[in-house]
Amino acid sequence: MEEDLGPGVKDTLCDTCAIQLDRVSQITDLTDRETELLNQPNRSVNANIPVRMDDGEIEVFSSFRVQYNNGRGPTKGGIRYHPGVDVSEVKELAFLMTLKCAVANIPFGGAKGGVQVDPDRLSAGELERLSREYVKAFYSDIGPRTDIPAPDVNTDGRIMAWMRDEYESISGHQAPGVITGKPVDFDGSEAREYATSLGGAVILDEFVAESKIQPKESKVAIQGFGNVGSNLAVFLNGRGYDIVAVSNAAGGIYDSSGINVSQLFDSYESSEDLFAFGSKRISNAELLTLDVDVLIPAAIEDQITMDNVEQVRANVILEMANGPTTPKGDEYLAANDVSVLPDILANAGGVTASYFEWVQNTTNEYWSEKRVRDKLTTHMQEAFADVQSRKSSSEHVGTWREAAYLDSIESVLQAERYRGNATE
Ligand code: NAD
16 A cells, blocks of 8 residues: 655655755755755655545545654654645655754654645544544654654644554554644643744744844734734734734735734634724735735745735745745845745744653653743744854855755754765
8 A cells, every 4th residue: 555655766856945955055065965865855655545434435545754854853744634735745844844843953853744635525533534544554654753743734633632542552552752733631732832923923032132123113914814823913912013914815904003913813713704803904915015014924835926025015024834935035035135034943933842742742741831931932042043143154144044944954964974874
């Protein structure tokens, strides 16, 4: 059933990652071996998973697990349920996870998983059987010391709980550290729910401390009012920023004098409709070009492109979504002195809290919410300082993204050199 695509597989890295890697190799001399090592995953496995549906029929789902690089530790990365997911997308996300874990200074490599499925058309029973079959198919690939999955698009704590249980049923022993993002009362971690947003707020704090930005005089627009965007709105509003616009897939709302975030939460919770709040309606395209100080894409990829980048008026972009800026858009922003705090740094708070969950599972000692928040804050501050020092260390490093890529790639390569997999 399983086909090991293996290290020899010729499936080139996604365009965006390849362009970023190419930029790094122009700044720092990578050997051919180092480039080859970064261009290919260690391991890419796929499986066709049979699932018995409620009507008794068997349906088969294409599934993937890519372990990109384990030089720095066991690989780590979420499992995505989406009809459009394919091996190239999983590979790109696994590459980004490798860099993100290195930027965040957590002892993990990068991985990602996916199942080609529209989960909305599955019953709860079908979803559970699919999730358990995924673990059966990849049982020998994952483990607390080898490869640790987590939630991603359309997967959640309930699915992680089924997966943990399936893994333990097969292995015959308790192994909470096989997966993170579990419910807090099922060996999950306090604060994991909002850790990505808290991490993003800390990165912005650190950047602002070195800039002329005054939070109390600054306007922020956030694209995406899901887990990440909504929690970040609360953290930033608490620091004095005016949140003037937020959006979801249906569109956005705008109030130039600042949205009352706690009232918006109450309204959204009861109506599940952003527009019920009553502020002026705007489109997602309009949100991205508002006259704000900080723009925060926190929804999906490829939002700031050559089609709209000339109209972007923010001076700072905090990338909470993965890959929201295309390489050409990024080039334009760099040329126009817009500071882009890149995804692998800005949204690394989530995987850092996942690491904390794994540490708690491994030591069997569970931490308070305050302890997780404090450790996360320190960790993100240190990650920012590392990237900042990389940025100021060379005149060839122009952007925060280049600095974050350089920092993480150097860390991955150093581990590979110690292992004898790359030249000294
Ligand atoms: P979510 O599903 O909770 O929220 C996504 C939000 O984006 C929703 O408000 C949705 O309506 C909106 N959206 C979807 N399509 C859109 C479109 N075409 N235009 C505008 N808005 C659209 O997801 P999330 O967990 O908040 O994640 C948001 C982003 O952050 C994703 O890119 C995700 O990969 C990234 N991220 C999340 C985490 C995490 O811990 N949740 C960690 C790292 C990165």
